[in-house]
Amino acid sequence: MKPAGQLTADEQSAILAERYTLRAEVYDAFWSPVIRPVGERLLSHLPLSRATKIIDVGTGAGALLPLIQKAAPKATVLGVDRSEGMLRLAKQKHTGPLALMDVQKLDLPGDHFDAAVVAFVLFHLPFPERCLQEVQRVLRTGGSIGTVTWAAEFPPPANTVWDEELAAAGANLVELPATDSAARSDSPEKMASLLKQAGFIPGEIWTESLEHRWQAKDHFEYQLRSTSGVRLQSLSSEDGAACLQRVRDRLSRQGGDEQYVFRGEVVLATAVK
Numbered sequence: 091m092k093p094a095g096q097l098t099a100d101e102q103s104a105i106l107a108e109r110y111t112l113r114a115e116v117y118d119a120f121w122s123p124v125i126r127p128v129g130e131r132l133l134s135h136l137p138l139s140r141a142t143k144i145i146d147v148g149t150g151a152g153a154l155l156p157l158i159q160k161a162a163p164k165a166t167v168l169g170v171d172r173s174e175g176m177l178r179l180a181k182q183k184h185t186g187p188l189a190l191m192d193v194q195k196l197d198l199p200g201d202h203f204d205a206a207v208v209a210f211v212l213f214h215l216p217f218p219e220r221c222l223q224e225v226q227r228v229l230r231t232g233g234s235i236g237t238v239t240w241a242a243e244f245p246p247p248a249n250t251v252w253d254e255e256l257a258a259a260g261a262n263l264v265e266l267p268a269t270d271s272a273a274r275s276d277s278p279e280k281m282a283s284l285l286k287q288a289g290f291i292p293g294e295i296w297t298e299s300l301e302h303r304w305q306a307k308d309h310f311e312y313q314l315r316s317t318s319g320v321r322l323q324s325l326s327s328e329d330g331a332a333c334l335q336r337v338r339d340r341l342s343r344q345g346g347d348e349q350y351v352f353r354g355e356v357v358l359a360t361a362v363k
């Protein structure tokens with residue numbers, strides 16, 4: 091694989107989609123519950139009840155689709171994403187249409203949707219402004235968009251234990267994510283500017299704090315089935331087992347629920363075309 095700096099934007103998006111496909115089940119089980127409550131609050135700020143056509147841009151495993159459908163029972167809700175594995179899981183939650191496409195280049199007619207949701211997607215995109223321009227194009231005049239993206243993330247202290255022990259054991263690093271454009275939209279001012287640049291009239295823009303407390307066993311399984319697990323596999327089985335034991339020992343010595351708490355700050359916004 092080419093070094094990250096030499097990849098085109100399209101290649102970066104393709105790699106990211108493949109990573110999501112590989113981890114779709116883990117994402118759905120362990121990460122979706124962290125961010126879904128914020129997505130749900132965003133929905134409550136959008137005029138969905140009378141909408142008849144809604145698009146969930148970067149729908150992922152479809153965590154928000156049933157909630158959107160509940161808020162707009164008569165609407166056709168289209169979920170789009172570039173990851174086949176994520177869409178496979180979305181299909182289990184949603185009877186409406188789903189489509190595999192890049193959110194920076196929507197293969198959809200203009201002036202069509204009443205509302206669009208863009209939850210936890212912009213920070214992933216090489217060109218977040220292109221996604222917003224595309225959403226603006228496919229919305230009808232007067233249609234609404236709701237977005238939420240990261241301002242800051244504070245992973246649980248237990249992650250550091252995993253990272254330190256894996257590094258000490260000589261495990262390979264896993265480069266993540268393919269693209270990180272979080273700095274383009276990590277404050278209300280930047281979000282407002284991106285929305286205006288795409289032709290929207292910004293509405294409410296606010297920040298919220300997010301907290302998620304994992305059960306110790308869930309956090310352990312999440313690590314094992316995601317990046318830490320991949321790193322562990324780069325070690326011999328003997329070294330991997332010893333490393334895992336050191337992680338367990340340190341976590342139980344440190345004890346306390348605080349080491350499994352994720353905290354974050356998010357920027358939410360609504361705007362109108």
Ligand SMILES: C[S@@+](CC[C@H](N)C(=O)[O-])C[C@H]1O[C@@H](n2cnc3c(N)ncnc32)[C@H](O)[C@@H]1O
Binds near residue numbers: 122
């Ligand atoms: C953090 S998940 C959020 C999923 C969902 N919106 C939610 O709130 O649960 C980000 C999603 O964006 C998708 N994504 C990232 N870049 C994309 C692109 N260029 N085109 C389409 N989908 C993309 C990923 O495949 C992933 O499913």
